[in-house]
Amino acid sequence: MGKGVIYILFGVSGSGKTTIGKKLAKDFNIPFFDADDFHPESNIKKMSDGFPLNDSDREPWLQKLANEINDWNTKRGAVLACSALKQKYRETLKSIDKEYIKWILLDGSFDLIANRMEKRKNHFFKKEMLLSQFETLEKSEEGIIINIDKSSDEIVNEITSKLNTKKSQLGLVGLGVMGKSLAKNLLSKNFTLSVYNRQVDGYEVDIAKNFVKQQPDSHNVLGFDDLKSFVDSIERPRTIILMVNAGKPVDFVIDALIPFLSEDDCIVDGGNSHYKSTFERSNRLADKGFHFLGVGISGGEEGALKGPSIMPGGSKEAYDRSGDFLEAIAARDKANNPCCTYIGPEGSGHYVKMVHNGIEYAEMQLLAETYHILRFYGKKTPDQIAAIFNIWRNNGLDSYLLEITTDILLKKEGDDFLIDKILDKAGQKGTGGWSTNAALEVGMPLSTISESVMARNISGIKSKRVEASEIYQLKTSSISSDDTVFIENLEKAFRAASIINHHIGFELLKEASNEYKWKLNLSEIARIWTNGCIIRGDLMEQIWELFLSNNDTSLLLFSDIVTIMKPCVSSLSEIVSVGLKAGFSLPVLSAATNYFLAYTSAQTSANMIQAQRDYFGAHTYQRVDSSLDEYFHTNWKH
Known part of the structure; x- marks a missing residue:
């Protein structure tokens, strides 16, 4: 001692x-x-x-x-x-x-x-x-x-x-679950840290001071409930990380900090803020001589504690000022490099985190659908499904989400599987919906991600669903023959749908990069998603290496991906067909199938859409037998 x-x-x-x-x-x-x-x-x-x-x-x-x-x-x-x-x-x-x-x-x-x-x-x-x-x-x-x-x-x-004449290297505001974990991570890397949490009688009392008491080496951390003393305790130019709820709370804290800040101080917003808000805050603080980074952090409580994936956006000067702290606490890729990189200017860091969350939504829904059809069509018990998933993990499909889903399936409460006692009503924080809106703004399809958000929304109307099920009395069927082929097809369908979902997410990033002139490095983004974050897995490792060779190629067009997809496409369609006929809702599997069939079709039904638009709105159309810069209008009445 x-x-x-x-x-x-x-x-x-x-x-x-x-x-x-x-x-x-x-x-x-x-x-x-x-x-x-x-x-x-x-x-x-x-x-x-x-x-x-x-x-x-x-x-x-x-x-x-x-x-x-x-x-x-x-x-x-x-x-x-x-x-x-x-x-x-x-x-x-x-x-x-x-x-x-x-x-x-x-x-x-x-x-x-x-x-x-x-x-x-x-x-x-x-x-x-x-x-x-x-x-x-x-x-x-x-x-x-x-x-x-x-x-x-x-x-x-x-x-x-006065006792602490040696200032802390950085500060952190907000000691909720993520804030505490990130603070412990910083302390484990031997940084000296000042922490602040608001004081609310009867609700939040002595949070910062109690946090200090709980640390093994409390001399490396100072706790404050007075904002000025907190700011004064940090060496200049200061780096202050905000771990508060997204939205107005972030602006409240920034406004409270401003009177105590000095030129070149840097505020780092580590919450799930909207990328447009990040852009506005960055400009507002720059006008006052301060730096700002909007930083996406993925990995949940465990990731924040042991090493998350970190996505910082803002001015390069701001990253050069404060990036060392972020890189030090990030997870490490297989080459031991930090899963943290400068994403780009403005709100690009939070945009990338938003798309990460969108991909995450769809991957979770995909796993939920796969579990559901195995359970109620394939008549498998949770532990049998876990065994199937473990086989898939050894077949190149390993991921953090598949790993935790396997753990969930094996969890029991007494003699019963806990999964059977959980109400089928999914919550959400809104970031999946943000992705859908962002895709609409740049005119990009977001099929799997949008459907995963809608699936959570429809799960929320539990009482309506129960009422409808009693009125319609629809029956679901189960497999009536050897399930070996079904499970093989399901594995291929799962693999294909996951690739399509990731492709959709990266296509949105690519389009946003062009639209907002961010110059996003897709390979670097994939690399920092190989560890620490929720969507890490074997597929992300492959995506990183593919984009390393060509940042502009669409994921589904890489020859390595084409080789994987070709044997899986018919299985994807087959599973969706079987599932729907058997009475099961498969929104993400269906969306992935529809997206892929449209994406790989030289001829779609959109010619009829253009004719309809021209008929009722005189919106004009282009012709296959004319140049692309010519537009036509027809009087469609016979």
Whole structure:
């Protein structure tokens, strides 16, 4: 065990040593001791009789305290309230290395302290002795001096601030689940950190201070519920990471921080913010001389703690200022490089995170549909489905989502599988819907992702679904023959649908990059998604390497992907056909099939759409037998 620091509050009686010492000890999570409690009875009697102690009286008392200090130093440390008025008294107390003793003089005027002492009850020290104490007090250049003409909380904050003359390397605001995990990650990389959490009576009380107490090496982290003290504790130019709820809370915190910031300070928004909000905040802060990064972070609570995938967007200068912190805490790819890279300008980091979440939505729905058809059409038990999924994981389909789905299927509550007790009503935070809106804005299809969002929406109307099922009384059928071929087809269908879903996501990124002139590096994006994030898996490793050779090729057009897809296409169509005929809803599998058939069709039904548009709205059309810059209109009435 390391040695503990001893904080000695000294000064005349009535300066608040006991009150402040107890508060300080509580904040530091170490014991508090009052030197008066170590006086022998003879000293206490002498002072009670109105006689001041002389140096002979004090010598054995000071020596006893010195021995106690030595003992406390070998443990957690301590806070000691002791008058220690003369320098020679303080010399006696120095029984340990000076780096482990912090001297704190509580200083105040005679009138202020005399007024305080008049209000004290049941204390052996009398006001008449105060003058002799002031005459005896020898101030020292050692340690810090705190003026006590303020509230006890303000005094403690000032002590904490002055004691930590070495500033923290960065700050973090918001100690929810993700914020705490990210803070622990930063501390594990040996960064010194200041943390802040708002103080709301009865709701959020001492969150930051309690977090500090829970850390094994609490001297590397400072906790604050006062925003100015928090900002002042960070070395300049500052990096401050925000881990607060997306939306207005982010703006509230930014607005509160601005008065305390200095030029070139950088704010890092690590929440799930909308990319347009990130763009607006970046411009607003740049006008004030501050930097801003909108940073997508994926990996959930475990990823934040052990190493997430990190997607920073904003000015390159901002990334150069604060990117080292982000790269240090990120997951590592197979070459041990950080799963964090500069994405691009403006809101590109949060845009990429939004698309990540869209792909994630569809992959989750795809797995849910696959489980559902195996369970209720294939009549497999959860543990049998888990066994099938484990086989698929060894066949090049391994992913984090497939891994956790297998774990879910094996979880029991007593003799029952827990999955059977979970209500079929899915929640969402909205980022999947953001992807759909973003795709519409640039005119891109987002079939699998949009359908996964709609699937969650329809799951939410549980009572309506129950009512409809009772009215229609539709029956589902189950497999009636050997299921070997069915399971083989389902594996191929799952593989194909997952590839199509990833293709759709990367196509949106490519189009957004062109539309907003972000110059996104798709290979780098895929690389930082190979570890730490929710959609990591074997497929992402392959996508990374494919885009490394050609950033502009569509995923479905790479020859390696064509080779995989060709044997799987008929299985995908077959599974969708079988599932729908059997009475099962397969929105993502169906969407993937429809997208692929349209994407690979030289001729679609869109010629009829154009004719209809021209008929009722005179929108014109192009012809296959004319140049592409010619447009035609027809009077369609016979």
